[in-house]
Structures are given as C-alpha cells and as structure tokens.
Amino acid sequence: MHSSMSEAVVSGVDAEKLCSLPVPDYFPAAVVRQADQNIFADMSDKDVRKSLLVEQVPMPELAPDEALIAVMASAINYNTVWTAMFEPIPTFQFLKQMGRSGGWEARHDLPYHIxxxxxxxxxxxxxxxxxxxxxxxxxxxxxxxxxxxxxxTHRDGMLGEGQKAWGFETNFGGLAHYAVVRASQLMPKPAALSWEESAVNPLCASTAYRMLVSERGARMKQGDVVLIWGATGGLGAYAVQLTLNGGGIPVGVVNSAAKAEVLRSIGCEAVINREEIEDGDPTLLERPDGWKKMGKVIRSLVGEDPHIVFEHVGRKTFAASVFLARRGGTVITCGSSTGYEHIYDNRYLWMRLKRIIGSHGANLHEQCEVNRLFALGQLVPALSKTYSLDEVGAAARSVQTNQHIGKVGVLCLAPRPGLGVTDPLARERIGEHRLTAFRR
Structure with missing residues (x-):
C-alpha cells in the first residue's frame, strides 16, 4: 500500500507539499537476506528468483550529507545478479565492513541488503x-x-580507498520505493526522458565513457577501430554509441542474428555474430585457432586490427582480446562476467607492446559529462524492457541468463512506463524512433 508521501510524489505535488508530509516508516524494497546465503550450496543453477525478494523494510535515518529519494524507476545491473547469487562473495561482507567503520556507516550492516x-x-x-x-x-x-x-578522492573519485558501488557494496540501493544517496551522487534528470529511460543509464553509460573517452581510459581518437564484446548488452550498447559519436569505428560482437539487427539499427555497420564464428563450438574463441579466425573476420569487415578492445566478459574472451588488439593497442577491462581468473598468452602483450588498462565505474565529473550527452540527445537509452518492482526476480533472471538486450528497467513508484518527461519539445527533437531503438 502506498503512503501519502508516495502518492504525493506520483501525483507530482510541489516541494512545499512534499516537505509537509511524513516519510513512511516502512517501504517495499528488493532485498537479499543474510539467512539465505547458503541456499544455492547444492544447486548448479543459482536462480536469482529464489533469493531476490520484495519485502517491507524500515526507513533508515538520513545522514547530514545525504538525500532521501522517492525512486520512480531503477534498473538491473550484473552486480545485482552477483549479489543475488552470493558470488563471488556474499555482499554482507561489504556491509559488515561498513558497519565496523562506525558512525553513519554502521546503519548499513543489516541482515538484509537493499x-x-x-x-x-x-x-x-x-x-x-x-x-x-x-x-x-x-x-x-x-x-x-x-x-x-x-x-x-580529490585526484579521482574512483581512487579513494573508501570508494564503493552504491547498492552493491552499500545498503539502501535503488530497487525500492525509497533510496538513500549521498549528495555527491546526484545529477539532474534529463528532461526529455521518462523515469525508466533515465534510470537505466548512469552505471553502464558512465562506465563505458570512462573506458573509452576519459583520459583515464583508452583515450579513443577519431578513426580508432574498437572491438566491443557484448555489443547489445548494457555496457556494449553505450560503447557503440560513444565510439560512433567520437569518430571511431565500432566492431560489435553479439550472439544472435536478432541482436545483430538491433546493432545495425543504431548505426554499427561492422557486426560479428559469435554463433557464426563458433559454428557449434562454444570454446573456439578460447583457443588460438578461434582467435585467428576472429581476427580474419575483423579485417574483412574494417580492413585492420582493433586499436582498442572493450572487454568486460572476462575468462571466455580475455585471451582473444589480448591477441586481437593491434601492435601497440589497448585492452580496456571493467569486469569479468564469465570468470575473474584470466589465462592469456603474454607474448602477444609484451612483444607487441600492448596495454591492459583496468577501469572501474566513473567519477562524478565523468558521470555528469555522460548525463549531459543524454540531455542533449547525443546518447540514447539502451532500455529494452521494463518490469515492475514485484517482478524484480524475473527481471534479474533475464540478465543472469543473457536473455535481454541493452538495459532492463524496473518501475518502482512510477505506476506505468512513459511518465516523467518534462520537456516534450526536446524529446521531439531527439526523436521517438531513436529513443525507442532497443524496445523495437
């Protein structure tokens, strides 16, 4: 049942009215429970629908540097899948570590994780x-x-020892009716976008921006060939757009003909369907004969080897990435969804003067630069499907099993998709066709 505050937010009342209403004592939130940490002990399929639950949770107290957000929409990221699988470690270890810091951090150490x-x-x-x-x-x-x-932190927000991923290494995350955030996390919502279109962008788009565009990443320049694994996924969909915007040449790798069509629809002309490369052998790209086959296909499409390889898949692709980057090229990595321990042939790295750069998230300046691109319509949301908060388990499962494209949105307080646009003229300038590319 919605509180009077929740109903007021949904109806769009003014700030004075919001200030006069009490915040609810409890609210619905997607949680994993500490008591469930071992439920997958004897299961090969760690189905996140079993562990990711929607429950009523108490409203936390607000620290002086924080804001309480009535969440209209959120999104599924792979870190939520990891949390719900309790892998590679249960995230309650992060919460306990915060608790030991004392002060306001102690609130985060709870037997449930929002x-x-x-x-x-x-x-x-x-x-x-x-x-x-x-x-x-x-x-x-x-x-x-x-x-x-x-x-x-003042050198780069991502370098401070206390840097954490909100809602993964902290409690009180976004898959809920209310969320607690630091003021240093806030950015203005792009006025041309709906709640769910706005919600799906910050984590993945900013991560891709730092990897490709930032001076801390691969420093992509005009004409660079960029090999993008998982090019219609949450990260890849933004990497393709950023590459095109910056005058680069994206080579997108997908795993189906349908995803290949989506990729072409957003302007990526060089598309590789892994199914055609592997020809029934899913381990081919983990071996030198597969790397060489892939390299030949890339050169047939764009005439040369990649300057940059956009890597986030991990174990199953990393050796190929190191091989495929051109002499003096760069492999930039931000994750390892298929496994963290990578084996690659180091001769291709040192003898051909390549670089591997680790990249994680984005600092607030980089985040705001990306947010501006959405406001201008130079980037468009990769939203493909929207679920309700009650369906969060199914939403996360679609990401866990790679049945999705782009980003999966979750409506929290917003009663239906399409709400929250406050500048319809700007939306018209950007174009509905572009804004809904991944939903078609």
Whole structure:
C-alpha cells in the first residue's frame, strides 16, 4: 500500500507539499537476506528468483550529507545478479565492513541488503549539510559512493580507498520505493526522458565513457577501430554509441542474428555474430585457432586490427582480446562476467607492446559529462524492457541468463512506463524512433 508521501510524489505535488508530509516508516524494497546465503550450496543453477525478494523494510535515518529519494524507476545491473547469487562473495561482507567503520556507516550492516545501483526519482528529504539540491528536484543517481575526506578522492573519485558501488557494496540501493544517496551522487534528470529511460543509464553509460573517452581510459581518437564484446548488452550498447559519436569505428560482437539487427539499427555497420564464428563450438574463441579466425573476420569487415578492445566478459574472451588488439593497442577491462581468473598468452602483450588498462565505474565529473550527452540527445537509452518492482526476480533472471538486450528497467513508484518527461519539445527533437531503438 502506498503512503501519502508516495502518492504525493506520483501525483507530482510541489516541494512545499512534499516537505509537509511524513516519510513512511516502512517501504517495499528488493532485498537479499543474510539467512539465505547458503541456499544455492547444492544447486548448479543459482536462480536469482529464489533469493531476490520484495519485502517491507524500515526507513533508515538520513545522514547530514545525504538525500532521501522517492525512486520512480531503477534498473538491473550484473552486480545485482552477483549479489543475488552470493558470488563471488556474499555482499554482507561489504556491509559488515561498513558497519565496523562506525558512525553513519554502521546503519548499513543489516541482515538484509537493499540492492540496486541505478535510480531516477524525486528528492523528498535532504540532510542538514546538503546545499546544491532541494526537495522536489528530479534526479538520477551516480552509483559511485566516494569518501570525500580521502585525499585520493580529490585526484579521482574512483581512487579513494573508501570508494564503493552504491547498492552493491552499500545498503539502501535503488530497487525500492525509497533510496538513500549521498549528495555527491546526484545529477539532474534529463528532461526529455521518462523515469525508466533515465534510470537505466548512469552505471553502464558512465562506465563505458570512462573506458573509452576519459583520459583515464583508452583515450579513443577519431578513426580508432574498437572491438566491443557484448555489443547489445548494457555496457556494449553505450560503447557503440560513444565510439560512433567520437569518430571511431565500432566492431560489435553479439550472439544472435536478432541482436545483430538491433546493432545495425543504431548505426554499427561492422557486426560479428559469435554463433557464426563458433559454428557449434562454444570454446573456439578460447583457443588460438578461434582467435585467428576472429581476427580474419575483423579485417574483412574494417580492413585492420582493433586499436582498442572493450572487454568486460572476462575468462571466455580475455585471451582473444589480448591477441586481437593491434601492435601497440589497448585492452580496456571493467569486469569479468564469465570468470575473474584470466589465462592469456603474454607474448602477444609484451612483444607487441600492448596495454591492459583496468577501469572501474566513473567519477562524478565523468558521470555528469555522460548525463549531459543524454540531455542533449547525443546518447540514447539502451532500455529494452521494463518490469515492475514485484517482478524484480524475473527481471534479474533475464540478465543472469543473457536473455535481454541493452538495459532492463524496473518501475518502482512510477505506476506505468512513459511518465516523467518534462520537456516534450526536446524529446521531439531527439526523436521517438531513436529513443525507442532497443524496445523495437
């Protein structure tokens, strides 16, 4: 049942009214429970629908530098799948570590973990030290949870020792009716986008931006050939757009003819369907004969080897990535969805002067640069399907089993898709056809 505050947010009342209403004592949230950490002990299929539950949870207290967000929409990221599988370690270890820090951090150490690292919504409360944001503001949330008192944070928000992924390494994440965020995570919601279109972008789009465009990543330049694994996935869909925007040449790798068509529809002309490369042998790309076959196909499409390989798949592709990058090329990696322990032939790295760069998330400046691109319509959401919060298990399962394309959205307080657009003229300029590319 919705509280009066929730109903007021959905109906779009003004800030004065929101300030006058009490926040609810409890609210629905997607959680995993500490008591369930061993439920997959004897199961080969760690089906996240068994562990990811929607429950009523108590409203947390707000720290001075935090805001309480009424979440209109959120999204599924692979870190939520990891959390719900309790792999590679149960995330309750992160929460206990926060608890040991004491102070406001102690709130996070609970026997349940509210998950979710993306959100769009409305500010309904601010802490006493929040200056630049106020109740009623429409916002999206950066998942980078940083320690502003760490000197390294001021060099780069991602380098501070206390940096965490919100909703994965912290509690009170975005797959809920309410979320607690630091003021340093807030950005204005793009006015041309709906709640769910806004919610799916921050984590994946900013990660791809840092990997490809930022001075801390691969520093892609005009004309660079960029090999993008999983090119219609959450990360890959933004990597393709960023490559095209920056004058690069994306070579997108997908695993079906249907995904290949989606990729071509957003302007990626060089597309490789892994099914055709593997020809029934799913381990081919883990072997030198497969790498050489892949290299030949890439050269047939674009005439040369990749300057940059956009890597996030991990064990199953990493050796191929190191081989396929051209002499002096770069492999940039931000994750390992098929396994963290990589085996590759180091001769292709050192003798051909290649680089491997680790990249994680994005700092607030990079996040805001990406958010601006969405506001301008130079990037469009990769939203393909939207679920309700009650269906969060099914939404996460679709990502776990790679049955999705682009990004999977989750409606929280928003009663239906399509709400939240406050600048319809800007939306018209961007074009409905572009904005809905992944939903077709």
């Amino acid at each position: 998950v979710g690292s993306d959100a769009s919504g409305v500010i309904v409360r601010t802490g006493s030290s929040v200056r630049k944001w106020k109740v009623g503001d429409h916002v999206v949330v950066s998942p980078a949870y940083v320690d502003e008192q760490d000197p390294d």
